[in-house]
Structure formats: C-alpha cells, structure tokens
Amino acid sequence: MKIAIAAEGSDYQARVAHRFGMSPYLVIVDLDSGEFEPVTSPGASGKGGAGVQAVVLAVSKDVHAVLTGYCSPVARSHLMSNGIEVVTGVSGTVGEAVEKYKKGDLPKPLEADADRRTGDRKIDRVTLIRAMRSSVRQLTTLLPVMIGVVLLIGLLNTVVSKAVLMSIFSGNAALDTLWGACFGSILAGNPINSYVIGGEFLKHGVSLFAITALIVTWVTVGVAQLPAEIAALGKRFALFRNAICFVASLPISILTVVIFRLVTR
Amino acid sequence: MNKQSAQKSKNIKYLRGTVLFPVLVLVTYGIIFAILPDKAWLALRSSGTVFLKLLQPLACVFMVMLVLNLLVKPAQIARFLGKGAGVKGIIFSVVAGIISMGPVYAWYPLLKEVREKGAGDGPIAIFLYNRAVKPFLLPVMIAYFGWAYVGILTILTVSVSIAVGYCLTVLMRNNSKRRYPHGFEQI
Numbered sequence: 001m002k003i004a005i006a007a008e009g010s011d012y013q014a015r016v017a018h019r020f021g022m023s024p025y026l027v028i029v030d031l032d033s034g035e036f037e038p039v040t041s042p043g044a045s046g047k048g049g050a051g052v053q054a055v056v057l058a059v060s061k062d063v064h065a066v067l068t069g070y071c072s073p074v075a076r077s078h079l080m081s082n083g084i085e086v087v088t089g090v091s092g093t094v095g096e097a098v099e100k101y102k103k104g105d106l107p108k109p110l111e112a113d114a115d116r117r118t119g120d121r122k123i124d125r126v127t128l129i130r131a132m133r134s135s136v137r138q139l140t141t142l143l144p145v146m147i148g149v150v151l152l153i154g155l156l157n158t159v160v161s162k163a164v165l166m167s168i169f170s171g172n173a174a175l176d177t178l179w180g181a182c183f184g185s186i187l188a189g190n191p192i193n194s195y196v197i198g199g200e201f202l203k204h205g206v207s208l209f210a211i212t213a214l215i216v217t218w219v220t221v222g223v224a225q226l227p228a229e230i231a232a233l234g235k236r237f238a239l240f241r242n243a244i245c246f247v248a249s250l251p252i253s254i255l256t257v258v259i260f261r262l263v264t265r
Numbered sequence: 266m267n268k269q270s271a272q273k274s275k276n277i278k279y280l281r282g283t284v285l286f287p288v289l290v291l292v293t294y295g296i297i298f299a300i301l302p303d304k305a306w307l308a309l310r311s312s313g314t315v316f317l318k319l320l321q322p323l324a325c326v327f328m329v330m331l332v333l334n335l336l337v338k339p340a341q342i343a344r345f346l347g348k349g350a351g352v353k354g355i356i357f358s359v360v361a362g363i364i365s366m367g368p369v370y371a372w373y374p375l376l377k378e379v380r381e382k383g384a385g386d387g388p389i390a391i392f393l394y395n396r397a398v399k400p401f402l403l404p405v406m407i408a409y410f411g412w413a414y415v416g417i418l419t420i421l422t423v424s425v426s427i428a429v430g431y432c433l434t435v436l437m438r439n440n441s442k443r444r445y446p447h448g449f450e451q452i
Binding site for chain 2: 136248252
C-alpha cells in the first residue's frame with residue numbers, strides 16, 4: 001500500500017508541507033516494501049491549477065492516502081472521489097508522519113465512504129449544484145461564438161449566392177473533400193459550429209463529402225491551436241499528429257458518405 | 266503579481282476567443298444594414314429560423330452535459346490515459362477522449378503531465394482524435410444529419426483514431442529517448 005506525503009523537501013527528514021496543493025514535493029512511500037520515491041509536485045510552480053495537477057499526480061501514483069497539513073476542499077473532493085484517503089493536520093517530518101500513520105496515531109482520515117454514508121443527501125445536492133453550474137458555464141461559453149455563426153449563416157443564406165458556393169465546391173468528390181478538410185483545419189472552436197455550418201451548407205447543395213471532411217478536421221486538426229500543442233507536447237508530435245489527422249480525414253469522409261448512401265438507398 | 270498578470274492575459278485571450286468573432290459579425294450586420302437594409306432584415310430572419318431549429322437539440326446538449334459533469338471528473342480521465350498496456354490502454358484512451366469536455370487547450374497541461382509520467386504518444390493521439398466524438402453534442406448533429414450518418418461517422422472516427430495512434434507511435438519511435446511503458450509499444 002502506497003501513501004503520499006506533501007513535503008517541503010525530498011527526504012525523510014523534510015518537514016510535512018502545510019498545504020497539499022502548494023507543496024514542492026510529494027514523497028511516495030510504499031508501506032509494504034519500504035520503497036521511497038520523492039516526486040516534484042506541480043504545486044512547486046505556484047501556477048493556477050497546480051492543486052488539480054497535484055491531485056492527478058497522486059492519482060497516477062495509485063496511492064491509498066495523502067498526508068498533509070491542510071488540503072483545500074476542491075483538492076480533497078477530487079482525491080476522495082478517486083478513493084484516496086485524506087489525512088490533514090499532519091506535522092513534523094516525513095519519517096515521523098509515516099511512523100505515526102503506520103501506528104494509527106494520526107488524526108482520523110476524512111474517508112469518502114464515511115462522508116457519503118453520513119451526508120448522502122447533502123453531498124448529492126452539492127454535487128448536483130456544482131454540475132449544473134459547470135454545465136451552464138460550458139453552455140454560455142459556447143453560446144457567443146455559436147450566435148455569431150448563426151448570424152453569419154443568415155448572411156450567407158441571403159447575401160452569398162448558390163453560384164458562389166458552387167464555384168468552390170464543384171461537386172467533384174475528391175476536390176470537395178480536400179476543400180472541406182482545408183476549411184475544417186483552419187477553422188476552430190466548438191464542434192457544434194461545424195455541425196451548424198455543415199447542415200446549412202448541405203441545404204445549399206454543398207456535397208456531403210466536403211461537409212464530412214469539414215466536421216472531421218474541425219476537431220482533429222488544429223492549425224490555430226498548433227502553437228499551444230507544440231508547447232505542451234513537442235513540435236514533432238504536434239506536426240506529425242496534425243498531418244496524419246488531415247490525411248486520415250480524407251478517406252474517413254469518403255467512406256462515411258459512401259456507406260451512408262449504401263445504407264440509406 | 267505574476268499570478269494576477271497570468272490571469273489577466275488568460276481573461277484577455279478568453280474574451281478575444283469568444284467575443285471578437287460575434288462582435289465582428291455584428292459590425293458586418295451594421296454595415297449591411299446601412300447599405301442594404303432589406304437584405305440585412307432577411308439575413309436576421311434567416312438566422313432566427315436557424316436558431317429556433319437549434320433550441321431543442323441545445324436543451325438535450327445541456328442535459329447530457331449535466332450528466333457527464335455529474336459522473337466524470339478530469340482527474341479520472343487523466344488517470345485513464347496511459348493506464349494498462351495494449352488493447353486495454355487503447356480502449357481507455359478512446360473512452361477518455363469521448364467523455365472529455367471543454368476546449369482542447371485546457372487539456373494540454375494535463376496531457377503534458379501524463380506524458381511525462383510515461384503515457385505513450387499513441388494513446389495521447391487517440392485521446393485527441395476521439396474528442397471529435399462528442400456525446401453531448403450528438404443531439405445537434407442528429408438534428409442536422411440523421412442517426413445513420415452520425416452512427417457511421419462515429420464508428421469510423423473511433424476506428425481510424427486507433428490507426429492514427431499507431432502511425433504516430435511508429436513515426437515518433439526514432440525520435441525518442443523517452444520510455445514507452447504503455448499503449449502501442451506492445452503492438
């Protein structure tokens with residue numbers, strides 16, 4: 001069984017950190033084998049979201065419990081929802097904390113199951129309110145751009161003639177697919193917008209090949225997000241991934257439409 | 266102070282990303298109203314029709330979002346990635362990609378994290394590809410294209426995501442001094 005101790009340093013003599021999310025290290029101790037692994041915690045960066053990243057770190061290490069001075073309610077709820085015990089009010093050195101944990105001398109953990117058993121309704125209501133707030137926020141975030149897209153569609157419907165669209169999307173399956181994939185790779189944003197644009201273009205007679213390619217590349221290829229992807233995952237990864245996804249979108253689009261026509265014939 | 270300026274630039278980026286486009290469209294409307302008021306009214310009416318058509322699927326979108334927010338936590342999704350080898354790892358990545366929500370750039374820090382902890386390039390590519398399958402947006406897609414089309418596209422997207430993951434693993438293999446403990450290395 002492994003436990004994680006939020007610590008100020010990377011050894012047994014280091015002090016237990018006061019705040020889990022801000023601690024420079026997480027010391028992982030395997031109580032069965034005695035193995036000891038200090039890991040730099042994202043909390044050391046002091047950046048926003050470090051607390052959640054520290055939770056991800058603890059979860060990825062498959063620890064049974066986290067020992068710390070204090071743990072924020074958000075981090076605590078994430079840890080507990082992943083089945084990790086949270087023991088707060090711990091002080092002294094890492095070595096002392098491990099010994100006390102083994103002997104059961106530490107304050108009682110805030111066990112997730114115990115909490116749920118005692119406050120089932122309350123926790124459910126809180127979770128529901130949180131989830132509703134999250135959903136409203138997500139929906140309102142996508143609304144401004146979606147309203148912009150709908151207004152733009154209205155303009156296209158009235159101002160841009162069918163002939164203009166047909167001059168780009170000529171009806172040639174291969175070319176239309178390629179054009180659709182190019183537009184989808186450049187355009188970005190919530191995929192709901194690609195469905196609206198695609199659906200309206202379909203009414204104007206643009207081929208389903210082009211629309212499918214647009215929908216597929218809208219999410220899978222991201223020219224606009226490329227700098228962020230390179231920064232996070234490396235240039236080689238980002239460039240190869242986007243190139244492969246662009247190429248893959250062509251057969252997917254053609255196959256989807258061919259199968260769809262066979263099925264609905 | 267550093268945290269404050271980071272938050273400020275984040276807010277500016279957010280505003281630029283979400284507000285700039287609709288504002289530009291409104292400005293275009295303003296110009297067209299001044300030049301061709303009849304056409305602008307027609308365009309507004311046409312937009313209204315499209316928006317009304319979207320209301321019902323949007324209500325379904327909200328319900329599915331709510332269910333996913335209740336059941337799925339980002340930390341659990343990150344845990345899926347890179348967990349288990351071979352087929353199990355691939356299935357985890359597919360599921361994680363499908364149930365993940367929010368803009369992709371919000372996921373990059375977590376992906377970087379799990380990658381540094383040993384998740385393979387293949388599973389990460391599969392995760393990113395399967396973000397194209399959005400259960401909570403399916404009502405809108407179905408309203409426009411029908412069940413059959415959405416079903417076929419979804420199956421093909423999930424299938425091709427595995428091929429994409431495999432290709433990326435092969436292409437990245439020469440590059441790396443990193444370990445590949447999970448995912449495609451087993452294939």
